[in-house]
Structures are given as C-alpha cells and as structure tokens.
Amino acid sequence: MFWSGDLAYADADGYVFFAGRSGDRLRVDGENFGAVQVERVLAEFPGVRRLAVYGVPDAASGDQVMLAVAADAFDPGAFAGYLRGRADLGPKWIPRYVRVARELPATASNKILKRRLAREAWQADDPVWWRPGRGLDYRPMTAADAAALRDEFERRGRLHLLEGSG
Known part of the structure; x- marks a missing residue:
C-alpha cells in the first residue's frame, strides 16, 4: 500500500466519493476546505x-481563494450575482481573485497546472479581477493594486511567500 495523496469519503450506503487531493487544501481565516468543493460550485x-481553484498567500495569514477560468468573457456583476445565489458556497470559499484566460496551462494529459497558476498568483499576463473588500464588488487589478498588495506583504514580513519577489 502507498499514499496516493487522494482524499475521499464514504456515504452511509458505502459509496466512496473523490474529495480532491491533499495538496488542494486551502486555509482561509482558520477554515480548512478542499478546492474541489469550490470548483464544483463555480463550474x-x-x-x-475550464477552471481551477487554488490558494494564494494572504498578506495577513493563511490563504486566499483564487479562481482561474477559461472563458471568452467575464462579467463581474453576473459573477457576483451568481455567488450571492449559491447557498452551497461558504463565505470563505468565495474567490478573492479571478484570473480570466482563453486557455489554462495544462499537462500533455490535459491536467490543469495548478502549481504554476498558484506560483503566478495575481502577477499574471492574463487579466485578473479582485475584490479588495469583503463585498462582492470585483474590479480589474491594476499595476498600482499589485504594488500596494506587494507592499502589504513586505510590511507584514511575508514577502517571502510571493515567488520571485526577491
């Protein structure tokens, strides 16, 4: 026997359900949950x-949820309305950042490269939308926003969490 890294659970009837990979866990404000749970709702x-949900560092502690989505367009108002209407989406599961791409990076077997997406975080060539506050008002992330966010990481002594930040 060996550890595969897969997570699963069984229901009362003995059926086993895939619950994601152990590396696909996020911790937001002390709450632990799997990215696959969020992906199922956002899909x-x-x-x-196509989409991928993954954690990116938070300047204060833990992670923030980031969504990378392959779509032709992104309407932040429609997305916020969708999120408001989902009772099965916990408040900490709501993406802080949304990266919109024509295609998502994938392996030869078409598995999305979440580690690459997480490493790039909001510092991507694709457009990134974010909600700086607690509300659902998404706006495009500007260079000034990214610089202010980097400064916040530096102020809190967490700059090392941002890949390539020196």
Whole structure:
C-alpha cells in the first residue's frame, strides 16, 4: 500500500466519493476546505469552459481563494450575482481573485497546472479581477493594486511567500 495523496469519503450506503487531493487544501481565516468543493460550485457558472481553484498567500495569514477560468468573457456583476445565489458556497470559499484566460496551462494529459497558476498568483499576463473588500464588488487589478498588495506583504514580513519577489 502507498499514499496516493487522494482524499475521499464514504456515504452511509458505502459509496466512496473523490474529495480532491491533499495538496488542494486551502486555509482561509482558520477554515480548512478542499478546492474541489469550490470548483464544483463555480463550474456551473455560465460560460466557463475550464477552471481551477487554488490558494494564494494572504498578506495577513493563511490563504486566499483564487479562481482561474477559461472563458471568452467575464462579467463581474453576473459573477457576483451568481455567488450571492449559491447557498452551497461558504463565505470563505468565495474567490478573492479571478484570473480570466482563453486557455489554462495544462499537462500533455490535459491536467490543469495548478502549481504554476498558484506560483503566478495575481502577477499574471492574463487579466485578473479582485475584490479588495469583503463585498462582492470585483474590479480589474491594476499595476498600482499589485504594488500596494506587494507592499502589504513586505510590511507584514511575508514577502517571502510571493515567488520571485526577491
């Protein structure tokens, strides 16, 4: 026997369900949850071809949820409305950042490269939307926003969490 890194659970009838990979866990404000749970809810948003949910560092502690989505367009108002209407989406599961791409990076077997996406975080060539506050008001992330966020990491002594930041 060997450890595969897969997580699963069994229901009362003995059926076993895949619950993600042990590396796909996020910790937001002390709450631990799997990215696959969030992906299942967000995959139902209209216009999504492919998506990946993963954690990116938070300047204060733990992670923040980031969504990378392959879609032709992104309407932040429609996305916020969708999120408001989902009772099965916990408040800490709501993405802080949304990266919109034509295609997501993948392996030869078409598995999305989440580690690469997480390493790039919001410092990507693709457009990134974010919600700086607690509300659902997404706006495009500007160079000034990214610089202010980097400064916040530096102020809190957490700059080392941002890859390539020196």
